[in-house]
Amino acid sequence: MANLKDLRNRIKSVQSTKKITSAMKMIAAAKLKKAQNAAEASRPYAAEMGRIMSDLVSKQTASDTTPKLLSGTGYEQKHLVVVLTSNRGLCGGFNTSVTREVKKFIATQEAQQKNVTILMVGKKGIDLFKQDHGHRLVGKHISITTPRFFNAEAIANDIIERFEKGEFDVCTIAYNKFISTLSQEPTLKQIIPFKGTVSDTGKKKQEKKTSLESIYEYEPSQEAVLARLLPRNLKVQIFSALLESAASEHGSRMAAMDGATRNAEDLIGNLNLTYNRTRQAYITSELIEIISGAEAL
Secondary structure, three states, X not given: OOOHHHHHHHHHHHHHHXXXXXXXXXXXXXXXXXXXXXXXXXXXXXHHXXXXXXXXXXXXXXXXXXXXXXXXXXXXXXXXXXXXXXXXXXXXXXXXXXXXXXXXXXXXXXXXXXXXXXXXXXXXXXXXXHHHHHHHEEEEEOOOOOOOHHHHHHXXXXXXXXXXOOOOOEEEEEEEEEEEOOEEEEEEEEEEOOOOOOOHHXXXXXXXXXXXXXXXXXXXXXXXXXXXXXXXXHHHHHHHHHHHHHHHHHHHHHHHHHHHHHHHHHHXXXXXXXHHHXXXXXXXXXXXXXXXXXXXX
């Protein structure tokens, strides 16, 4: 029979845990709103940047002066994957979902005899990769709390520097795209060399193109504008991914803490039921002993 004191202590412990998870849920909900607004606000700008880039690339002819960020190295042997994860835990399957997709990507590239290295953003990703793929980690950015554009600039500059040193041929960014509070989509997107892909928002705008666009002119030249926009576009795409990842993290944490709070409530109910039944059994046992003693007299 369970000890009443132990049951009381366990009930108090679960109640304390419930208070913590409930508070974390409310904090995550408040942060989610801001992060969601930021992510949604960044999408039109990133989409329009992609559309402009695609328009410039479509008019570009291959030459020796073509920026390497566009033309690439001519090879696809060495891959760099930039993985966006969280610095904190207690966020459900947020980190495992994106790392699972990256591991699948690594397996696919390895099957083709290609080399894959990882640039990690977030502390939790390091823990998830260090056992099986620790030798692939070539760098990390773990000081990001709330994404700012200068964070994206720092990551982009790191990537460009590695690219210019010849450390990789293709760069892919892996992150969780925010769909809704309960849904995040692990996404892998090539960012170097620029592929000229356009998002759904950008495609809708392209469908509205008219012949008037043929009069557009770029000063001082298309090549010069493209050379300036390629690094800028890289920073914008990384910043957009950081915002999407942050919103996904807060959404996943809110859902996880909500589930933990509900489980705590159920556990408290079951423990209270067990406590009352045990207490009743103790009382019944004592009454039987008293009655038996009285009858013996």
